[in-house]
Amino acid sequence: MTLNPDGGHYEQLFSKAAQRVAHQSSILVDLPNETPETISLAFGDADPHIFPAQQITASVAGLLAEDVDAVMNYAPADARLLAVVQQRLERRGVSVDPSQLMITYGSSQVLGLLPQIFVEPGDTIIVEGPTFLGAVEYFAAAGAHIETIPVGPQGMDIEALAACLLDLQHRNIRPKFIYTIPTFQNPTGTLMPAIARARLVALAAEFGVLVVEDDAYGDLHFKEHNSPSMLTLPGSEWVLHIGTFSKILAPGIRMAWAYGPPAVMKRLRAFKSESDCGTFVTRLVSYMAQDGWLDRHISSLRSHYAAKSTAMVAAIAEHFPKDVRTNVPEGGFFVYGYLPQDLPAVPLNDIAIAHGASFLPGTTGYANGQGTHEMRIAFSFQTTPNLVTGITRIGAAMRELRARNS
């Protein structure tokens, strides 16, 4: 028998799920070719100027001085960080059973585990269009069939969802879950109203489908609003909630949480193969949440990002043609734009990059090829002067493309 470790007989060693990996292809769209000089408004990175570097250094010192053994050795799940998250959820009206809560390495870990827990090839998943395609990539890689529900000015179109669920039921298809970002959605920045949330969770319970509520941006609201977490709504036993410290502390920290039905949490724990997250980082985050520091930090982030959002919206009003329609965000990291027919996003972005600025074409948010005339513009990363310059340059690119066409 000839054995070849990279194919042939070697492949027989793999589990069925691992053999499928060989045939996976990506649904992600190629990203624009920015240069180092480009003012990139494409990505939702956090603003590096407000990372709490001093607080992190001081916290590491304090933490290690307090109990180096607890921080650096093996230890069970970090009860302190779980308590921090529990308290934050309870303040939002969620009745928390701690056994249904877990700490994860970023939201990505939960999103990556979902298909392992729910998807056999050919299973149906429902997502928003546009959405965070990084999540959908995980579902598609597992062989899921993706149904896309349009996002309007108030988030996912719930009546379109109801029609989709009914249609699937008529075809004897029970979808595995509905993936939604109801609060300051990525990429549209929209906020789903309370009444739509209630209807969504009621539909999930009626059709026996899990709702995955990705709440990455929920804490970054620019004014008060009354859209509740889906965990507080009737039917919440069908809700898996995902939250993260990425936007309110730092993405590089890679700490997030999941809260959901016991049967789902049991499986998330079983498939989170390395078991608990490390003591060092979990303790660091809980240490930084002490004495209200994290709340004060979040409060300053809200003002900071609100001011940047306002600056971008003003620059857009000044520099974009009037027939480019944009959402005015009430929180989060993004302005979303709808382009007229003569301004397709991909060629526009190429011209914008030649002008020294970039955005994310709408096609990068759809699993079905839509979004050719949509654009996501992030105000999170760049400085305010750069935001204004970037919008000015994209506006110039719009006029240039329009001039070429006429």
Add this chain to the structure above:
Amino acid sequence: MTLNPDGGHYEQLFSKAAQRVAHQSSILVDLPNETPETISLAFGDADPHIFPAQQITASVAGLLAEDVDAVMNYAPADARLLAVVQQRLERRGVSVDPSQLMITYGSSQVLGLLPQIFVEPGDTIIVEGPTFLGAVEYFAAAGAHIETIPVGPQGMDIEALAACLLDLQHRNIRPKFIYTIPTFQNPTGTLMPAIARARLVALAAEFGVLVVEDDAYGDLHFKEHNSPSMLTLPGSEWVLHIGTFSKILAPGIRMAWAYGPPAVMKRLRAFKSESDCGTFVTRLVSYMAQDGWLDRHISSLRSHYAAKSTAMVAAIAEHFPKDVRTNVPEGGFFVYGYLPQDLPAVPLNDIAIAHGASFLPGTTGYANGQGTHEMRIAFSFQTTPNLVTGITRIGAAMRELRARNS
């Protein structure tokens, strides 16, 4: 249709692999009931007195001052930490292809991913007996049939392995992998000689079975030795090597690496659902490896643990009955003992705890119920005075149990 999110119809949402989770039971043996006053020699925790707290704090400060954006924002795989690991492997004679290397959240993550990649229920896995049962637990939970090869004074009994592989082949069973800890084995502390390693890798290539070389303790040798990593041996294309910063930096940091065949690495990456490890911790570890600091730290760890090992071996010679046979470790964290017939480990440990000290009964290292007259004694965690006191107490427990029996 009545829907119940914690069972019944809800279970239908899960993938086949996730449905199996409901029926998993643990192979782990209950651990002794220590009290807070017990001098525990049971667990292989690192010595908290030599955690480099100052260096960690200074490195976090330096790192954040250097480039807070790179450390705290989203970023691709940490090239710096990969380069650190590559260099360390190359110094051991491994010819490294960087595309076959990955950073993971502790060795546990790799061990936990292995069954997802290799195991369908009923598949056969070969492990050492005794071994690190935490790893075997992952394999058993996936429904693997576990074959146990005895560990002698020079590690795994390679002739017993050869006989096992031949027997399995006669029964048309191709095992998925052989899990071995060849260097300062957990729990026996044994060092597999170079010739046995070469034979093991040759057998793996002959029978078409992956070797998983868990090298958690390899850097902690008390004197030079000439047992190479299996990655340097003919047939190394059948070797998946796992190394970790847990023993040489701190377990709470949760950083490890895997190096192996491209097809295996491709699947480890696909199943490591959260993708790269976080920038903060990966950058911290690579920062600490700069300018030879990590090498100097490892050197001091070697002397530190060698001295503790020597103290424990001397205390054992003084306080244990002469018919208790123990391995003298050349590295790692453990002394392993073989008990005479009248001193079974579990009752002995109960008496030891009453005397104020504990060890790990040998049964905790076997998936097949063996090890009733074996014991693992960790010299890693306790201070040297505590080690000596602990051994004295266990020796007294041995005499007490013997007196009861006579």
